[in-house]
Amino acid sequence: MKRRTFLLGSVSGLGLVALTACVTPTPRPSASVTPKPTSTPSLVPKPAAMRRTSWSADPFARGSFSYPAVGATPEQRAALGQPVDDRLFFAGEATSTDAPGTVQGARDSGKRAARDVLAAASLGERIAVIGAGIAGLTAARDLQDAGFDVFLVEARDRIGGRIDTVTDKDWPFPIELGAAFVRRTGQTTLDEDLTDRGVATAPFTDPPEVRTAAGTVVEVPDTGAQAVATALAWAAEQPTDVSIAQSLADSGASKLSTTDADTGVSDADWLDYQITVVLDPLAGGPVPEQSSWYSDANPQADPDTDPGEDRIVLGGFATLLTDLSDGIDMLGSSVVTKIAYSEAGTSLRLGTGESLSADRVVVTVPLGVLKTTVMEFDPPLPFTHRGAISALGMGTLDKIWLQFDKPFWDTDAPLWSTVGGDDDFRVWINMVPLTGEPVLVGLVAAETALRLAEVDDDEFLAAALSSLEPFYSAVPTDNPTTE
Ligand SMILES: Cc1cc2nc3c(=O)[nH]c(=O)nc-3n(C[C@H](O)[C@H](O)[C@H](O)COP(=O)(O)OP(=O)(O)OC[C@H]3O[C@@H](n4cnc5c(N)ncnc54)[C@H](O)[C@@H]3O)c2cc1C
Known part of the structure; x- marks a missing residue:
């Protein structure tokens, strides 16, 4: 079953996850837990430790970051x-x-x-x-x-x-529940400031390894990105700003084939990919509420932006x-x-x-x-x-940190994403190439993050583990750094 019937494009690497990130009355996301068995059977092994966030429910944040x-x-x-x-x-x-x-x-x-x-x-x-x-x-x-x-x-x-760094005995290195990336725009000195304080950072610019629900590695065509670009160009000509969802629909850019190609992925799936893997995490707000005129995905919004080099903070933001x-x-x-x-x-x-x-x-x-x-x-x-205050949007990006006894995956790519399935967690960061530790970070944004903020830790974990199935390998790569 595919996620969106409404169909409304690739930012490489971290353009999608970094920047740009709900409490019942608890001010902090949940503490580390030893996960209980879940009701959803999954090939993916249970992690030794997990940590999740619920920024939209956090009474002292009420979301992750503002968006247009x-x-x-x-x-x-x-x-x-x-x-x-x-x-x-x-x-x-x-x-x-x-x-x-x-x-x-x-x-x-x-x-x-x-x-x-x-x-x-x-x-x-x-x-x-x-x-x-x-x-x-x-x-x-x-x-x-x-x-x-x-x-x-x-x-x-x-x-x-x-900025919420957790340093405790459950984790082999400091984990970031909030901000984790420095975007090198040419103006920032954050990475130098971190380096001066002895905090390790690493480049994070590779494009994601993209898999279908069946686990097949696929190349990202420009279908989705092109549909969004067409819609935003159409919106730029309109007398008033409209949402990205509306510009996709009204411009006709979302009229894409739903027939699966040999890979099992249709053109419509690639648009869904552009939305869930690029636009949603970038803004944290749902596309029916994201501005077309001022979207960060809109090259006309800030033509002087230098994409620069994104860096991931490894030693404690x-x-x-x-x-x-x-x-x-x-x-x-x-x-x-x-x-x-x-x-x-x-x-x-x-x-x-x-x-x-x-x-x-x-x-x-x-x-x-x-x-x-x-x-x-x-x-x-x-x-x-x-x-x-009323006009600007507050978006949501949530994370799940999972620590495994050993890798169950067969790829060294640091960034993963999925296309064409119905999984909640569509973007993953593989910490093995960055730290040598079998730790994965799943990201979820916009409407999906708001829905998952309502569920308990077991259900949250089950959703994450099932989303990891395309990366499950019965014969994981030997990775000497994790032995
Ligand atoms: C999951 C996630 C991922 C992110 N990823 C990145 C990233 O990779 N790179 C990046 O650059 N940015 C990222 N961000 C955004 C970045 O974290 C924020 O933009 C930045 O930290 C905001 O700082 P601030 O001081 O404006 O607000 P905050 O850090 O939110 O500080 C506001 C403070 O006000 C306090 N407060 C709230 N209400 C009250 C009250 N009534 N009385 C007293 N105190 C109150 C809060 O507790 C808080 O300490 C991410 C955010 C999240 C949540």
């Missing part, structure tokens, strides 16, 4: 980053116009917000920074170094936000945060529920009922949180801010 939803404009990101009455200042990946949805964009936004505060405030003033992700930590560091009295308020019991947080006053496990601001200053109310005052506040909570009513602003934010 239909109707939203890049100018709205800039509007969201504008100070309000020189009392409230905004940072976070969603306010970045150059690199939204990324660690680089979030860090740059923290620096920009600190400059905005410097321009409005007198030295020595008390500044509250809400959120200890990379945007908040960067703003706090710059402001404290400039001579302000800074304190950070963070809802979680850890720093880093959507969170190391980047250590110097930033050094010596900064922080109130952890403290949820801000209300920010009142006036000419006289600002006051914060915490979930405990406690109140704190500051001259100015830097707000760095994720767009997904701003979209909820958890944090009240008094007076309400200006229309420009509310308009941006």
